[in-house]
Amino acid sequence: AGKSDHQPGERSVDFPVSVVLPAGGTGERTGLQTPKQFCSFLGRPLISYTIQAFERVSWIQSIVVVVAKENVDLMTDIIQRFQHRKVRVVPGGSTRHRSICNGVLALGEGEEAAADRPKVVIIHDAVRPFVEEDFLYKIARAAKEQGAAGAIRPLVSTVIATTSEGYLDHSLERAKYRASEMPQGFTYDVIYEAYQRCSESDFEFGTECLHLALQYCGTNAKLIQGPPTLWKVTYKRDLAAAESIIKETLSQSACAVTGGSTQAVTLADALQKAVGALDMELDVIPDLMGENARYLLKEWNFIQVSVNRSCLSELEALLTDLEAANRALLHPLVVIWVHLSASDELSISERMAEPATIMDLAAAAKLRNILLYGIQLHQSKDTERWERSVLKVAEITSALIRERSPALVGQLLQA
Amino acid sequence: AGKSDHQPGERSVDFPVSVVLPAGGTGERTGLQTPKQFCSFLGRPLISYTIQAFERVSWIQSIVVVVAKENVDLMTDIIQRFQHRKVRVVPGGSTRHRSICNGVLALGEGEEAAADRPKVVIIHDAVRPFVEEDFLYKIARAAKEQGAAGAIRPLVSTVIATTSEGYLDHSLERAKYRASEMPQGFTYDVIYEAYQRCSESDFEFGTECLHLALQYCGTNAKLIQGPPTLWKVTYKRDLAAAESIIKETLSQSACAVTGGSTQAVTLADALQKAVGALDMELDVIPDLMGENARYLLKEWNFIQVSVNRSCLSELEALLTDLEAANRALLHPLVVIWVHLSASDELSISERMAEPATIMDLAAAAKLRNILLYGIQLHQSKDTERWERSVLKVAEITSALIRERSPALVGQLLQA
Ligand SMILES: [Mg+2]
Ligand SMILES: [Mg+2]
Numbered sequence: 001a002g003k004s005d006h007q008p009g010e011r012s013v014d015f016p017v018s019v020v021l022p023a024g025g026t027g028e029r030t031g032l033q034t035p036k037q038f039c040s041f042l043g044r045p046l047i048s049y050t051i052q053a054f055e056r057v058s059w060i061q062s063i064v065v066v067v068a069k070e071n072v073d074l075m076t077d078i079i080q081r082f083q084h085r086k087v088r089v090v091p092g093g094s095t096r097h098r099s100i101c102n103g104v105l106a107l108g109e110g111e112e113a114a115a116d117r118p119k120v121v122i123i124h125d126a127v128r129p130f131v132e133e134d135f136l137y138k139i140a141r142a143a144k145e146q147g148a149a150g151a152i153r154p155l156v157s158t159v160i161a162t163t164s165e166g167y168l169d170h171s172l173e174r175a176k177y178r179a180s181e182m183p184q185g186f187t188y189d190v191i192y193e194a195y196q197r198c199s200e201s202d203f204e205f206g207t208e209c210l211h212l213a214l215q216y217c218g219t220n221a222k223l224i225q226g227p228p229t230l231w232k233v234t235y236k237r238d239l240a241a242a243e244s245i246i247k248e249t250l251s252q253s254a255c256a257v258t259g260g261s262t263q264a265v266t267l268a269d270a271l272q273k274a275v276g277a278l279d280m281e282l283d284v285i286p287d288l289m290g291e292n293a294r295y296l297l298k299e300w301n302f303i304q305v306s307v308n309r310s311c312l313s314e315l316e317a318l319l320t321d322l323e324a325a326n327r328a329l330l331h332p333l334v335v336i337w338v339h340l341s342a343s344d345e346l347s348i349s350e351r352m353a354e355p356a357t358i359m360d361l362a363a364a365a366k367l368r369n370i371l372l373y374g375i376q377l378h379q380s381k382d383t384e385r386w387e388r389s390v391l392k393v394a395e396i397t398s399a400l401i402r403e404r405s406p407a408l409v410g411q412l413l414q415a
Numbered sequence: 416a417g418k419s420d421h422q423p424g425e426r427s428v429d430f431p432v433s434v435v436l437p438a439g440g441t442g443e444r445t446g447l448q449t450p451k452q453f454c455s456f457l458g459r460p461l462i463s464y465t466i467q468a469f470e471r472v473s474w475i476q477s478i479v480v481v482v483a484k485e486n487v488d489l490m491t492d493i494i495q496r497f498q499h500r501k502v503r504v505v506p507g508g509s510t511r512h513r514s515i516c517n518g519v520l521a522l523g524e525g526e527e528a529a530a531d532r533p534k535v536v537i538i539h540d541a542v543r544p545f546v547e548e549d550f551l552y553k554i555a556r557a558a559k560e561q562g563a564a565g566a567i568r569p570l571v572s573t574v575i576a577t578t579s580e581g582y583l584d585h586s587l588e589r590a591k592y593r594a595s596e597m598p599q600g601f602t603y604d605v606i607y608e609a610y611q612r613c614s615e616s617d618f619e620f621g622t623e624c625l626h627l628a629l630q631y632c633g634t635n636a637k638l639i640q641g642p643p644t645l646w647k648v649t650y651k652r653d654l655a656a657a658e659s660i661i662k663e664t665l666s667q668s669a670c671a672v673t674g675g676s677t678q679a680v681t682l683a684d685a686l687q688k689a690v691g692a693l694d695m696e697l698d699v700i701p702d703l704m705g706e707n708a709r710y711l712l713k714e715w716n717f718i719q720v721s722v723n724r725s726c727l728s729e730l731e732a733l734l735t736d737l738e739a740a741n742r743a744l745l746h747p748l749v750v751i752w753v754h755l756s757a758s759d760e761l762s763i764s765e766r767m768a769e770p771a772t773i774m775d776l777a778a779a780a781k782l783r784n785i786l787l788y789g790i791q792l793h794q795s796k797d798t799e800r801w802e803r804s805v806l807k808v809a810e811i812t813s814a815l816i817r818e819r820s821p822a823l824v825g826q827l828l829q830a
Contacts, residue, residue, distance in 0.1 A: 150583070152575070152577070153572070155574065156594075156647070156649055157568070157594035157595055157596055157647075158594070158595040158622055158623055159570065159574055159587075159592050159593070159594060159595070160567070160592065160593055160594075160595045160623075160625075160638075161591055161592055162567070162591070162592075162593055162638055163635075166637065166638050166639075167635040167636060167637060167638060168565070168625050168626075168629060168635060168636040168638060171595065171622075171623050171625075171626050172574075172592070174622065176576055176577070177574050177575065177576055177577075177587070178574070178575055178577055179571075179572035179573070179574060179575075180572055180573040180574070180575045180586065181572055207573055207586075207589065208573055208575075208586050210575075210583050210586075211583075211586050214583060220578075220582040220583060221582060221583040222581065222582060223575075223577055223581050223582060223583060224581075228650045228651070228652070231650070231652065232571070232572075234571055235643045235646070236643070237643070237646065237653075237656040237657075237659070237660060238652075238656065240655060240656045240658075240659030240660070241652040241653065241655045241656040241659075242652075243655075243659075244652070244655030244656075244658075244659070245652060245655070355829060359829065392822075395822040396822050396823065398822065399820045399821075399822035399823060403818050403820060405814045405818060406814075407807075407810040407811050407813065407814035408811065408814060408823075408828070410829075411826070411828050411829065412829075413823070413826050414770060414774065414825075414826065414827075
């Protein structure tokens, strides 16, 4: 939470910027049926993460997603389902360059007057979802100043030239070369002219937009080294890496709601310290009233601390609030009910009733993309035993939030 | 399980092959303190996985690991702890080439007569743990025939040349170039001579062994396209990808031990079908006696199905067998106790006793690298309800085996 914030104006740009997102790839290299951009991560297709990365940048005015004709309906559904704004879907061409060209043309046409055309067009891959605002800013500024700009990365492997018989011919001097990555940025005029002037052969076989800008507009692109996060989801292993990054981002912080009781606050404070050691930030609040309603709006996970049996109504109220705030739209949200039994002598009927109730609540919450788990611990006057219990709650909490396992919802775990 | 099997002789080589594994890297690119080769995956350093990949190839006779002087003790400990065979540790030099050279020299020296020297030396990176026997075979054969051979991969990004001012100069024609990867293979004579003849500047700044073989021995390396699994753990995201691959490999199969009772067998058969739909293979056996003792020797996970209360002694016996077979040496092993209550009317004392017992057994098992979880379900004559329960056991089982979460051991989950 908070990571995607930025100081308004500080890094803003004073010219209109739009994005073209070619998303026509077929995903051969992952070995999967579904093209990578439509592969689901925590219930949401990868391309929606990429769109979100642009959408949250205030100075980007519109996004054109270019997909194969047969995927236009699918893409339109994705945009509606995840309530994306600023986005238009355009059918692609038979090659990458034809698709990008369609996207660029779409930015210049329609009711929009020439004055509304973007000054700068950023072109990015749908399968590079972790691009950050800082870097987009650098590309947009350099594109405005130089006409064209592109991301580069150091080469990871030595590049070698091969003979036609499959033997080593020579190896390149690594320091002179770079890998060309995305995003790239162009003034609208440069990218528009480049596509107007380029040949059929360029449309068919060309790979680099930067190269067209150089060849047809005489524009030397400024190359800017990007962070490793620009990486492209290419192979099957990259799907796991992407899921892990997404999960890590969602697991950085949680908010413990105590209801204000002394025992609950004491437990929450101890938990705060224990999860802190596990690299999770925990805020402790009495309820979600007033100022604290802001916790409903950001990417927090929730821990409802309850003492004895006063609890399930608080938990139900929390679930209602989260649903009202539409908080689980973009990814499953984790809610953990931590139940502190003040006495070891809980009546049998109390012990038996809760598991079934939590299971039912969890089944209903899951339909709304909320993953509910329970953890039970007992108050103890033995300090060592108490500390062990608290540590165990912290470990279980951290594991549940990080793993976000749908199969384990509704379980009442013992600490 | 079974994936690392091979038909003896079929792809064997009839000449001695040894391996040099330079492992002196400092791990800058992951942004971590620990060099990548020593980063822990499920409790075991990455380099141990790479060693294992070579160790299980019958025709590889010895492995020399070259590590920085300050890591010789650490490396020696790793070899002892994970009971690696065929491995020697050699201190590295100040550059990659000096380290590899030390490793090559170590293969030719000592009590071994010249006749015992390897015919072919395979050089590999410690941080490419997923190399497969098939590909090692290709490299070894080509090295024997041509003097040198190396793995290549297609370029993922366009390679561009930059001007000294940071602008695009030109882009390379992608089809002519390849990324040079590992493993590489050389006849002992070629790699030995190359290092004898090469200059101080080569030792200091050189990157490619293939290049030295060409320059100093006139040996043109045969280039062989390798699979994506040759990839090198380089960035932080690669750590997640590697862990995911390791977990997936360990989660392919489980063995359900029923004790032979009709109810347990019926449940296990239903589970077999349900986890099959989740891409997990499940073998059902009555016990681990006779022929079935072989299940203790391979990478199976275990499910102990118990009916009513006859169960914990069976579970304890299974844990004892697994410990005796030293089955959790290389990675944590998952054991799931599935408890079928034949009646809904279990006495309160039965319900209360089991959770504490499972928790205690799990705590003890965890010290031996065995992750024990429990799942409880109730027999039901309502077919729909019964099928729902079985499906839930399958989902929970699959999630527990895949996620291998240490924080959740000892929990008794409800299906
Ligand atoms: Mg922002
Ligand atoms: Mg083998």
